[in-house]
Amino acid sequence: MTQPVLRLEGIVKTFPGVRALDGVDLEVRPGEVHALMGENGAGKSTLMKVLGGILQPNEGRIYIAEQPTVMTSPIEAKGKGVVFIHQELSLADELTVAENIFLGELPRKSFGRVDWARLYAETDAILSQLRVRFDARTRVGDLSIANQQMVEIARALTVDPRAVIFDEPTASLTDAEKSVLFDVIADLQKKGVGIIYISHRMEEIFRITDRISVLRDGSYRGTLVTKDTSEDEVTQLMIGRSLDLSRNASHHELGEVALEVRGLSCGHLYRDVSFNVRKGEVLGFYGLVGAGRTEIAETLFGLRTPDAGTIRIDGKEARITSPIDAIRQGIGLVPEDRKGQGLVLGMNCRDNMTLPQVDGLTSGPFVSDGAEIEIFDRYKDKLDIRTPSWRQTVGNLSGGNQQKIVIGKWLSMRPEVLIVDEPTRGIDVGSKSEIHNLIRDLAAQGYAVIVISSEMPEVLHVSDRIVAMYSGKVMREFTSEEVTEDSLIQAISGIVPDRAA
Amino acid sequence: MTALTKAGIGGLLARQGILVAFVVFMIVFAIANPRFIDIDNVSGVIRSSAILGVMALGVTFVVIGGNLDLSVGSMMSFSTIVVLDLHDTLGPTLAIPAMFALTLCLGAFIGFLVGYLRLNSLIVTLGMLSAIHGLTLMWSGGQNMDIADKWGTWFGFFGRGSIAGVPVPILMFALAAVVLSLVLSKTPFGRKVYAVGGNGTAATFSGVPRARVVFMTYIISAACVATAGLMQASRSLGSQNTVGQGMELEVLAAVILGGASLLGGSGTIFKTVIGVLILGFIQNGLLLIGLEFYVQYVVTWVIIILAVWLDVAAKRSRLWSPIA
Numbered sequence: 001m002t003q004p005v006l007r008l009e010g011i012v013k014t015f016p017g018v019r020a021l022d023g024v025d026l027e028v029r030p031g032e033v034h035a036l037m038g039e040n041g042a043g044k045s046t047l048m049k050v051l052g053g054i055l056q057p058n059e060g061r062i063y064i065a066e067q068p069t070v071m072t073s074p075i076e077a078k079g080k081g082v083v084f085i086h087q088e089l090s091l092a093d094e095l096t097v098a099e100n101i102f103l104g105e106l107p108r109k110s111f112g113r114v115d116w117a118r119l120y121a122e123t124d125a126i127l128s129q130l131r132v133r134f135d136a137r138t139r140v141g142d143l144s145i146a147n148q149q150m151v152e153i154a155r156a157l158t159v160d161p162r163a164v165i166f167d168e169p170t171a172s173l174t175d176a177e178k179s180v181l182f183d184v185i186a187d188l189q190k191k192g193v194g195i196i197y198i199s200h201r202m203e204e205i206f207r208i209t210d211r212i213s214v215l216r217d218g219s220y221r222g223t224l225v226t227k228d229t230s231e232d233e234v235t236q237l238m239i240g241r242s243l244d245l246s247r248n249a250s251h252h253e254l255g256e257v258a259l260e261v262r263g264l265s266c267g268h269l270y271r272d273v274s275f276n277v278r279k280g281e282v283l284g285f286y287g288l289v290g291a292g293r294t295e296i297a298e299t300l301f302g303l304r305t306p307d308a309g310t311i312r313i314d315g316k317e318a319r320i321t322s323p324i325d326a327i328r329q330g331i332g333l334v335p336e337d338r339k340g341q342g343l344v345l346g347m348n349c350r351d352n353m354t355l356p357q358v359d360g361l362t363s364g365p366f367v368s369d370g371a372e373i374e375i376f377d378r379y380k381d382k383l384d385i386r387t388p389s390w391r392q393t394v395g396n397l398s399g400g401n402q403q404k405i406v407i408g409k410w411l412s413m414r415p416e417v418l419i420v421d422e423p424t425r426g427i428d429v430g431s432k433s434e435i436h437n438l439i440r441d442l443a444a445q446g447y448a449v450i451v452i453s454s455e456m457p458e459v460l461h462v463s464d465r466i467v468a469m470y471s472g473k474v475m476r477e478f479t480s481e482e483v484t485e486d487s488l489i490q491a492i493s494g495i496v497p498d499r500a501a
Numbered sequence: 502m503t504a505l506t507k508a509g510i511g512g513l514l515a516r517q518g519i520l521v522a523f524v525v526f527m528i529v530f531a532i533a534n535p536r537f538i539d540i541d542n543v544s545g546v547i548r549s550s551a552i553l554g555v556m557a558l559g560v561t562f563v564v565i566g567g568n569l570d571l572s573v574g575s576m577m578s579f580s581t582i583v584v585l586d587l588h589d590t591l592g593p594t595l596a597i598p599a600m601f602a603l604t605l606c607l608g609a610f611i612g613f614l615v616g617y618l619r620l621n622s623l624i625v626t627l628g629m630l631s632a633i634h635g636l637t638l639m640w641s642g643g644q645n646m647d648i649a650d651k652w653g654t655w656f657g658f659f660g661r662g663s664i665a666g667v668p669v670p671i672l673m674f675a676l677a678a679v680v681l682s683l684v685l686s687k688t689p690f691g692r693k694v695y696a697v698g699g700n701g702t703a704a705t706f707s708g709v710p711r712a713r714v715v716f717m718t719y720i721i722s723a724a725c726v727a728t729a730g731l732m733q734a735s736r737s738l739g740s741q742n743t744v745g746q747g748m749e750l751e752v753l754a755a756v757i758l759g760g761a762s763l764l765g766g767s768g769t770i771f772k773t774v775i776g777v778l779i780l781g782f783i784q785n786g787l788l789l790i791g792l793e794f795y796v797q798y799v800v801t802w803v804i805i806i807l808a809v810w811l812d813v814a815a816k817r818s819r820l821w822s823p824i825a
Contacts, residue, residue, distance in 0.1 A: 301706075303705075303706075323705060323706060323707070323708045324708045324710065326708075327708040333706065335706055340700070340702055340703070341702050341703055341706045342703060342706065343700070343703055344695070344696050344699035344700040344703050344704065344766065345699070345700065346699045346700075346766045346767060347695060347696065347699055347766070351692060351695075351696075355692070355693075355696055355704070355707040355708075355709065356707045356708045356709075358689040358692050358693070359689045361689075362688075362689060365687075365688055366683070366687040366688055367687060367688060367689055367692060409707065
């Protein structure tokens with residue numbers, strides 16, 4: 001048997017009061033893609049920080065090619081051939097691709113002058129391995145996110161890596177870009193590089209990995225061979241139960257039309273968009289990133305001004321020019337970027353939840369503590385938000401609980417229409433199904449809900465009807481009975497359906 | 502167990518570090534020179550900190566809202582000169598409201614540029630520091646401003662008077678602190694200031710009128726500056742054009758020392774008051790142990806750096822600890 005490129009043995013890391021890692025083992029063989037899975041807070045990031053030399057373990061050892069090794073800094077890790085490709089990009093926008101890739105180690109000529117010719121030649125050599133369509137001289141800020149990720153990968157290839165760690169690399173990639181990434185991973189595999197692949201996305205895990213190691217609450221739960229296991233088994237290992245993702249259309253009666261949009265257009269973002277949502281219904285918006293879904297939501301919420309079209313809420317024509325207008329007319333938006341748009345992370349749970357209505361919660365000139373706590377407690381119970389107290393800073397909650405705070409924020413306003421953009425982005429598997437059930441419950445209680453999602457299983461699971469968008473246009477509307485995965489993919493890829501079939 | 506105790510002490514230091522440092526400092530200086538905690542000395546320090554303190558209260562709003570205000574020093578000179586000049590032309594009863602109105606106009610202008618036009622507050626207020634200084638000189642013609650009849654006016658009340666033995670400046674500082682503390686911690690507006698400074702985008706997405714909130718923080722700051730200018734003019738009954746020069750940095754030092762983050766979204770009025778007192782007592786303490794007045798400038802800077810460093814170090818250690 002070949003010796004592993006990388007082995008972690010009995011890693012323990014404690015923080016005051018918390019045992020973040022409790023004796024974790026991990027072994028990566030040459031040419032293997034090894035998935036590391038676990039819910040948010042399970043210890044994946046802590047483990048990778050230990051491996052990258054950012055944190056020192058309290059116990060346990062790291063072996064590189066079976067040599068016991070102490071990692072003291074990220075630079076040392078890189079020197080030993082352990083390279084990280086982070087989810088959050090760390091590139092300098094104003095510099096060229098070549099400068100970013102060789103940042104800090106630019107090739108030199110005499111008197112410390114940069115050897116540009118060699119820099120560009122070496123960069124282009126690396127880029128050609130990655131089969132990308134930009135060159136060494138391109139300014140990084142001009143590249144798409146996916147291509148920026150490629151630059152990050154190219155940076156990893158400047159050393160001869162033994163092991164490459166990908167942390168949620170596909171979070172912002174389109175399908176085409178993903179397959180390029182997977183080709184790159186396959187190339188690395190052929191060279192005998194060991195790969196650790198961190199992701200929440202099951203389909204990818206099953207497509208490209210050889211083995212899966214699972215962490216739960218900081219402890220090692222076991223390693224499965226990918227081809228011998230199932231999504232269910234992995235999920236159970238991660239959360240201790242299995243997950244239901246079946247179709248789930250409403251069984252209750254739908255009410256009147258809550259929101260009707262006719263011929264809405266906004267520049268080149270989207271054109272002539274029409275749809276309606278009834279009370280008690282979940283309308284799914286599915287499409288690729290950039291298809292115009294989020295922009296429609298932002299228009300309904302008063303963050304963008306449309307060029308043409310009408311919006312009717314409860315049959316009355318609505319003029320919405322600011323979020324304040326939108327809120328007053330009964331629209332709530334759970335935005336796609338939870339941390340950037342949804343929450344003030346440094347504020348406590350209660351204050352975040354009551355923020356849009358704080359003007360109405362006063363007794364005399366002052367905010368009434370009692371009224372606020374009452375609202376918070378009601379929605380804490382209703383949405384099963386797990387936090388020790390309303391005083392808890394929102395930034396300290398898990399992704400799922402944070403999302404529930406944002407949802408609670410709008411529910412407590414009793415909206416006519418609730419728009420939820422990417423409801424489960426960055427949320428771990430266990431909380432995902434809770435959020436899905438919550439959305440179904442809201443519909444059952446008579447709310448009109450619009451769900452925007454880039455994940456097909458999610459859209460299929462929660463929606464009564466699905467609007468498929470492609471490049472700013474509504475391609476087709478499906479009911480949950482007639483929709484198939486194939487027809488949905490065709491619609492969002494711009495393929496006009498064959499009516500005869 | 503030891504780990505938990507450590508976390509407890511560490512946590513106390515992180516939360517109340519400034520207060521602990523303050524108490525330690527007072528004890529050390531009191532042992533070095535018992536006069537330091539003499540009631541007359543303490544009252545004197547608070548009284549001389551009151552003007553700076555009132556300005557710091559206003560700047561606390563601006564800083565929590567995520568912006569800076571470097572114009573308060575020269576704005577205070579402006580208020581002082583204007584109210585002294587108008588005292589002799591309009592009489593004190595009209596001079597005071599007129600000076601407030603003019604100062605609030607300056608605050609509104611800054612608030613408009615930073616809030617509605619979304620210009621960088623550092624650039625805007627740094628520019629205003631210079632522009633307002635120019636306005637002050639234009640108003641005064643570069644001359645010192647003095648009240649003609651210093652003994653025949655009640656105007657000295659705000660800087661020199663006392664009620665039940667307590668100096669009026671201290672009462673005004675205390676009153677302003679209580680009122681503004683209630684505004685910041687208890688009203689919907691105060692909540693919005695924290696939200697806008699903590700995450701302006703999320704505040705907008707929650708229907709908070711970000712521009713108006715930022716605008717209002719500058720109005721509050723200007724109102725505090727006008728109050729400080731009144732106190733200053735009333736105390737001296739005459740003034741140079743440069744009376745507030747350099748105070749913007751001391752004010753900022755007090756606010757940061759109190760623990761408001763320069764990134765916005767955190768801080769309280771109580772903490773700022775502590776910051777003001779620390780600064781005042783340190784400067785006083787240095788004089789009492791016989792150091793020259795000029796040393797204060799250097800020490801103030803060292804204190805700012807120390808406070809920022811403590812703040813950053815505490816945040817970093819929190820970043821590395823896991824989310825429980």
